[in-house]
Amino acid sequence: MLDVRLFDIDRASDTDWDELHELQFSAYQADSPERPAFTRQETISTLRAPQVQAGEQLVWTAHRDGRLVARAIVNLPGDGNERVAAVRIHVHPRVRRQGIGTELLHALEPKLRERGRTLVEGWNLTLGGPGESWALGLGFRIVHTAILQIMRLDEVDRRRWDAPVPGGYRLVRWIGAAPDDLVEEYAKARGAIADAPLGESGLAEPQWSADRVRRIEAACRERDIEHRAVVAVGPGGAVAGLTVMEARPLMPERLQQGDTAVLAGHRGHGLGLAMKSEMLRWFTADRPGAEQVWTATGAGNTHMIEVNHRLGFATVRTGSVVNREL
Template structure:
């Protein structure tokens, strides 16, 4: 039985289509990511209809076996410094694996990537799982490894996160829009993440500017994502010395997704990374209408310092996630 692949138009999805794709992605997630909270139908709908922005275009393909949905592929085309790369995200039902579904999807996606001048393809995959085995067979290189750490919140009080402010610093926090008077300082502080270990990946960390921050805020607001930010302000200079960001998506409102945590080089050694993360956890657990159940964060395997901070705060290792990369023309050659 041959695999039939076609372009998927998110605008043409019916409610029945979403139901079928939801059944597929949840069955795949149960096998590949069993420790994650169950995916909601709203999550599937959001994943299938990611809106395009000035910094991101998304293309989709559907694969069928015998007329039934067997897999779905998503090709994300980032802009700016990553304008020559594309991210591949494949979901294949467990019962349809080892039947050529993923390869058929990749065979359709690789030419499209080349049409958009993308010379490198990358994908975040679960280590020691079928996607990793396929990546190895196709000749992809594992260029970076993250530890996924999770914190399960049991409803305990926010006092357990209480941490004294480091001498000479104070915390400031907000939801969504960066205050205008802090925007330039926040953009400068976010550049501290540039020295995070990334292995040999071709993928570049965004260089944040005030304009890009405002564009990202508009994108998050349009998707109903709540972003909370805690920063440590240096009293003597007024500059933002450290920061942490946490997102809550409407399709999984009880799950906090950790974004950047970084400290400017000249302010390291004062415990600011642990301080801002503890402040964030105390804040969200004390927010009655939020009631978070789980916080998820990924940290580079090489970043032992941040992994240790997470462990001290109660995070536990869930799994390793690897970044696989391959040149687009090399993938096409491997697929034959």
């Protein structure tokens, strides 16, 4: 029998963090060796300051004979995605193929149903790896493929970020909070990310509103996540596109690229490249300790992938997305 408990982030002792970190480090080493090794700071940062857009985050640990053998991170997104639970289960490589992953998933199912979730979705499974075999055996379907790209700031030629701003547009940028006179327009423009391919993922692009923008900004402040935006303002004063990037607490070495979107009527002029270039110049100038920029996108999103390659990102990993009705 597994002992499955909620991990109490506020009360966790050094030993709890050590144990959790050792599990994550070992699992990622086994499953994603191409990715930079998991650090203890990353373990703490991603739990204490979870990605705001993914919604409420809960962490369960599974113990056998007093030892930690698996953990599940569950995100419960809102704003139109109340049906979905995004689940990340990792079993310690030492104890795989003993039924632990399956038992942990089954232990979570009633808890997710209690919260009104009817679809379980898993991201970033190694192609052809144990996660896929496990999930397919449990009735999941492969619904999408996503890639992870990383830019190494010590290696990149920063002249790649010299992209000019196309005529008729100007860039506006901010840290933490959109200016009041742009927030409505900005929220509307954020909805353009809905055109990014998500395959048959159960996650729909959330319904954007000025209220959602303000809630996300406030949650970032609470979690000490530095959130920056660069937007392109078009001829009539309307927001034509945007890009966002974040720096998380405890992880000064990494910048995380968030959404980038250009509204349909403004595509093909180089706005994506210009906004992302501006963001990279600005954020890295203020953060000399940053070593890498990370970004994730759909494997079929060829335009975004191409823009990222031009900026100096390299594709590091491809992972699948699976889901199943509860």
